[in-house]
Amino acid sequence: MPSLTTIISVAGASFAASFVEAVEALTIVLAVGLARGWRPALTGAAAALAALALIVAALGPLLGAVPIRALQFVVGVLLLLFGLRWLRKAILRAIGVIALHDEDAAFAREMRELAEAERRRANEFDWIAGAAAFKAVLLEGIEVVFIVIAVGAARGLLGLASVGALAACVAVAAIGAAIHRPLARVPENGLKFAVGVMLSAFGLFWTGESLGVAWPGGDAAILAFIALFLAVALGLVALLKPRAAALA
Amino acid sequence: MISVVVKQLIGLFVDDELLAAAILCAVGLISALALSGAAPGWLVGLMLAVALPAALAASVWRSAWRGTRESAG
Numbered sequence: 001m002p003s004l005t006t007i008i009s010v011a012g013a014s015f016a017a018s019f020v021e022a023v024e025a026l027t028i029v030l031a032v033g034l035a036r037g038w039r040p041a042l043t044g045a046a047a048a049l050a051a052l053a054l055i056v057a058a059l060g061p062l063l064g065a066v067p068i069r070a071l072q073f074v075v076g077v078l079l080l081l082f083g084l085r086w087l088r089k090a091i092l093r094a095i096g097v098i099a100l101h102d103e104d105a106a107f108a109r110e111m112r113e114l115a116e117a118e119r120r121r122a123n124e125f126d127w128i129a130g131a132a133a134f135k136a137v138l139l140e141g142i143e144v145v146f147i148v149i150a151v152g153a154a155r156g157l158l159g160l161a162s163v164g165a166l167a168a169c170v171a172v173a174a175i176g177a178a179i180h181r182p183l184a185r186v187p188e189n190g191l192k193f194a195v196g197v198m199l200s201a202f203g204l205f206w207t208g209e210s211l212g213v214a215w216p217g218g219d220a221a222i223l224a225f226i227a228l229f230l231a232v233a234l235g236l237v238a239l240l241k242p243r244a245a246a247l248a
Numbered sequence: 249m250i251s252v253v254v255k256q257l258i259g260l261f262v263d264d265e266l267l268a269a270a271i272l273c274a275v276g277l278i279s280a281l282a283l284s285g286a287a288p289g290w291l292v293g294l295m296l297a298v299a300l301p302a303a304l305a306a307s308v309w310r311s312a313w314r315g316t317r318e319s320a321g
Binding site: 078081092135215240243 | 252253256257260261262263264267268271272275278279282283289290292293296297300301303304305307308309311312
């Protein structure tokens with residue numbers, strides 16, 4: 001029986017990470033829809049969701065066949081690569097070394113590219129627009145599927161992780177449908193910072209567990225690892241931000 | 249399109265190649281110590297808890313020091 005700590009951290013990590021991915025996919029689908037019409041945008045998005053369903057249907061049964069230790073190790077290492085990459089970029093954005101991700105800018109860039117493509121291929125069926133929506137939803141969706149598997153599979157909580165991800169995607173889609181604008185006010189770097197910390201903590205926990213480490217406190221050690229990565233990340237921001245500001 | 253998708257999938261896990269290499273080296277080395285029985289469980293846990301944040305710190309420090317203006321993604 002998983003502890004409350006595990007349940008909250010699995011659902012929370014899945015929701016927050018999926019929310020960020022869904023916001024990025026929504027930005028592109030909105031740009032396609034507003035620049036080139038809703039038919040290619042929604043067709044591309046629906047085709048990507050169908051492709052994702054096929055991927056999940058094909059890979060889902062395989063997960064049950066993998067020994068739990070091997071699954072924990074592979075998922076743990078992939079989470080470390082994925083989580084530490086997110087956390088690194090979030091720290092570098094926080095200290096100003098790389099630019100903040102701007103949904104308004106991404107939206108404008110996609111609109112510009114689609115408008116240019118439209119001028120070049122005015123008489124063709126809108127494959128470019130459909131493909132842009134397809135690619136965005138497929139790539140962000142694969143990230144969501146990976147996150148769900150990564151945070152849920154090693155503890156047998158795939159259902160819970162899926163609910164967290166689905167809730168995030170539904171929330172973003174509902175907000176997007178209501179306002180027809182990119183969700184530029186979402187504190188994306190703050191979310192990525194938090195998700196990077198959580199995924200890195202899960203990765204450390206499961207990699208250790210797969211190697212036979214009996215973590216003190218059991219699942220509660222995840223909270224200690226969250227605190228550890230948070231302290232390191234905030235420490236780096238505090239240490240390096242003045243230096244980066246001086247260089248700018 | 250497929251090559252773009254494959255590149256972006258790899259990009260999910262590898263952004264700074266040195267960070268990815270450091271993570272894989274640290275985990276590989278610690279795994280070898282754990283599986284050979286050369287290190288007890290508590291030491292394996294301690295090494296993971298030190299090495300991985302250290303790899304992150306080194307990667308961030310290196311990027312900040314160089315002041316690279318990386319593209320937002």
